[in-house]
Amino acid sequence: MSLAVKQFFTIARLTAVDAIRQPLAFLLFATTLILIALLPLILSHTLGESVKFVRDGSLGFMFVAGLILGAHMACASLSSEVRHGTVSVVLSKPIARITFFLAKYAGIAAVLLLFAAGTLMAVLLSVRTAFQAYVTDWWSATPLLLACVGAFVVGGLINYVLRRPFVSNAFLSLLMLLTLAFVFAGFVDQHGQRMAFGALYDFRILSAGSLITLAILVLAALSVSLATRLSTIPTLSLCGGLFFLGLLSDYFLGQHSATSQTARVLYYLLPNWQHFWVVDALGGDGSIPGGYVFMAGAYAVLYLAGILVFGVMAFQRMEVEG
Amino acid sequence: MTPSPPQTATTIAEARDLVKVFRDFWHRPKVRAVNDITFEVKRGEVFGLLGPNGSGKSTTIKMMLGLLHPTSGYLRVLDRSPDDVKTKARVGYLAEESYLYPYLTSEETLHFFGRLFNLNAKQREERIDQLLDMIGLQHARRRVVGEFSKGMARRIGLAQALINDPDLIILDEPTSGLDPLGCRQVKDLIRALARRGKTVLLSSHLLADVEDICDRIAILYNGRIQAMGSMHELLEQRNRYRVTLPEELAPDQLQRVLDEIRSVLGAEPDIDHPRLDLEEFFLRIIEKARNEVESQSGATPSHTLASYLSAPPS
Ligand SMILES: Nc1ncnc2c1ncn2[C@@H]1O[C@H](COP(=O)(O)OP(=O)(O)OP(=O)(O)O)[C@@H](O)[C@H]1O
Numbered sequence: 351m352s353l354a355v356k357q358f359f360t361i362a363r364l365t366a367v368d369a370i371r372q373p374l375a376f377l378l379f380a381t382t383l384i385l386i387a388l389l390p391l392i393l394s395h396t397l398g399e400s401v402k403f404v405r406d407g408s409l410g411f412m413f414v415a416g417l418i419l420g421a422h423m424a425c426a427s428l429s430s431e432v433r434h435g436t437v438s439v440v441l442s443k444p445i446a447r448i449t450f451f452l453a454k455y456a457g458i459a460a461v462l463l464l465f466a467a468g469t470l471m472a473v474l475l476s477v478r479t480a481f482q483a484y485v486t487d488w489w490s491a492t493p494l495l496l497a498c499v500g501a502f503v504v505g506g507l508i509n510y511v512l513r514r515p516f517v518s519n520a521f522l523s524l525l526m527l528l529t530l531a532f533v534f535a536g537f538v539d540q541h542g543q544r545m546a547f548g549a550l551y552d553f554r555i556l557s558a559g560s561l562i563t564l565a566i567l568v569l570a571a572l573s574v575s576l577a578t579r580l581s582t583i584p585t586l587s588l589c590g591g592l593f594f595l596g597l598l599s600d601y602f603l604g605q606h607s608a609t610s611q612t613a614r615v616l617y618y619l620l621p622n623w624q625h626f627w628v629v630d631a632l633g634g635d636g637s638i639p640g641g642y643v644f645m646a647g648a649y650a651v652l653y654l655a656g657i658l659v660f661g662v663m664a665f666q667r668m669e670v671e672g
Numbered sequence: 673m674t675p676s677p678p679q680t681a682t683t684i685a686e687a688r689d690l691v692k693v694f695r696d697f698w699h700r701p702k703v704r705a706v707n708d709i710t711f712e713v714k715r716g717e718v719f720g721l722l723g724p725n726g727s728g729k730s731t732t733i734k735m736m737l738g739l740l741h742p743t744s745g746y747l748r749v750l751d752r753s754p755d756d757v758k759t760k761a762r763v764g765y766l767a768e769e770s771y772l773y774p775y776l777t778s779e780e781t782l783h784f785f786g787r788l789f790n791l792n793a794k795q796r797e798e799r800i801d802q803l804l805d806m807i808g809l810q811h812a813r814r815r816v817v818g819e820f821s822k823g824m825a826r827r828i829g830l831a832q833a834l835i836n837d838p839d840l841i842i843l844d845e846p847t848s849g850l851d852p853l854g855c856r857q858v859k860d861l862i863r864a865l866a867r868r869g870k871t872v873l874l875s876s877h878l879l880a881d882v883e884d885i886c887d888r889i890a891i892l893y894n895g896r897i898q899a900m901g902s903m904h905e906l907l908e909q910r911n912r913y914r915v916t917l918p919e920e921l922a923p924d925q926l927q928r929v930l931d932e933i934r935s936v937l938g939a940e941p942d943i944d945h946p947r948l949d950l951e952e953f954f955l956r957i958i959e960k961a962r963n964e965v966e967s968q969s970g971a972t973p974s975h976t977l978a979s980y981l982s983a984p985p986s
């Protein structure tokens with residue numbers, strides 16, 4: 351393995367480990383999951399269309415929390431490291447800047463993928479809980495809730511007994527318990543009887559979920575690129591701003607792009623989140639065509655690559671002032 | 673006049689007419705932090721950049737590490753551009769603020785930096801063991817760096833700078849944040865490194881530190897070198913003399929010596945008792961106290977230089 355590749359993995363791994371040791375990362379993850387877990391319990395007896403609400407709501411939570419998590423990790427691992435001088439120590443080692451930059455992104459992306467995987471399992475569980483109108487499916491609700499609570503307990507125990515850090519262990523336990531809950535509930539139907547795995551999960555949600563994951567990854571790339579130069583607050587504001595612009599892009603720019611040149615350029619330049627938000631197509635028995643998922647994926651990957659190239663170029667000659 | 677590059681084998685780093693101007697957002701010049709400085713660091717010496725706050729020490733050092741780009745001038749480190757990864761492979765750097773990854777333990781931190789230099793697991797284990805012994809943090813191996821006291825963090829910073837067995841060691845205020853005991857240990861360590869043939873460039877505004885350990889210094893003020901030379905050249909007052917008499921001199925002997933001086937000079941000499949310097953005194957007190965109580969201080973170093981640190985081929 352070449353040195354650059356080794357350095358890439360070393361830094362990516364450190365970035366990921368460092369990220370899940372930050373209290374805010376665990377807090378965001380746990381909060382998102384608890385919200386998703388509670389959603390069907392709050393909604394099920396009040397609304398007839400609870401499945402749609404639970405599905406849209408929980409994917410919405412996932413999207414927003416993913417954005418915040420990505421931006422937070424980018425700021426924690428770049429802005430503040432630049433400011434504190436950690437980056438200058440690392441860059442005084444024989445490491446190419448491009449390796450450093452891409453590895454930072456890779457580490458953050460890895461944590462986001464864990465986050466997305468965990469959240470999507472919770473979404474599947476919650477949607478199943480709400481599936482039968484007026485009856486709560488406790489065989490999926492309870493494991494999910496137990497996983498959320500259990501993570502705090504396991505993290506605390508590990509900290510107390512083994513003296514290992516609470517936050518990262520709670521994060522990993524959450525992921526592990528969630529997987530257990532998901533597998534367990536996958537085999538048990540609403541009456542507690544054994545069934546074929548996953549018969550009650552609506553796996554169509556995964557295609558919508560993976561598009562949302564891609565959108566999260568795109569915004570994280572943006573945050574990482576900005577965070578090399580800007581401090582936390584400007585990075586967060588710019589990312590937030592771009593997020594909203596991207597949301598409104600169809601509405602504001604799309605309608606003018608036929609007439610105005612500027613609007614058209616902006617329309618193509620801004621990330622258009624509508625492409626990634628396809629949950630509405632899942633109503634009834636509808637599903638998202640594979641071709642669409644593929645096209646949106648390609649759009650995201652191109653966009654991502656563009657942002658990363660831009661980020662690498664900006665970082666290449668940057669002065670490290672911390 | 674442009675001097676021809678004196679690329680002798682003994683020059684480890686060289687700066688000529690180096691200038692660094694910091695610019696604002698609109699690219700307008702803001703501060704001339706380093707203003708036309710020229711110096712050379714020779715193999716095996718301890719070179720000190722001395723100067724008050726804001727005189728451009730850290731800026732100079734960061735240019736030597738390729739972290740900042742000179743506005744103009746010539747700068748070579750180990751016969752290459754400071755940006756070159758081959759240069760960086762042979763340099764160790766301790767930053768002004770030792771802020772490493774707060775959630776990593778000492779051990780993990782050193783493994784991380786070792787990996788960046790392509791050291792294999794066995795080499796890393798060996799070096800980390802020796803380094804932790806050397807800086808006296810063996811007992812804090814598994815503690816996270818974020819909880820460390822300033823001095824302990826500084827020591828990890830120092831260990832990190834030595835993990836690649838560098839030829840040139842650049843230390844930005846190595847003794848800041850250390851207690852007198854720690855200062856002494858770090859200064860001894862720097863001297864030991866120099867004896868092993870390493871070249872050290874350090875910055876400081878603590879005069880006593882510099883005086884103890886540097887072979888040559890440059891005094892910076894306002895981004896310019898105001899004086900440069902070996903410690904000896906700069907400080908010796910060639911037209912004055914000091915005579916030290918043996919200890920426990922009998923009063924009548926002293927009287928006879930003084931009479932002799934008076935008769936030769938025809939003037940009254942100044943006499944007083946020499947004093948310990950405060951550092952010496954402090955260290956004696958601590959040493960005594962330590963023999964009575966088991967050490968409570970954060971670090972108990974072994975006082976031996978890590979043995980993997982090699983003498984560079986000459
Ligand atoms: N990133 C920067 N942007 C603008 N000005 C800077 C920057 N870094 C340093 N300066 C300025 O350059 C000058 C020299 O700073 P430098 O940090 O090199 O001083 P120093 O000698 O290391 O001081 P100290 O002893 O306080 O560490 C100061 O006036 C400082 O304000």
Ligand SMILES: [Mg+2]
Nearest residue numbers: 729730731768
């Ligand atoms: Mg400084």
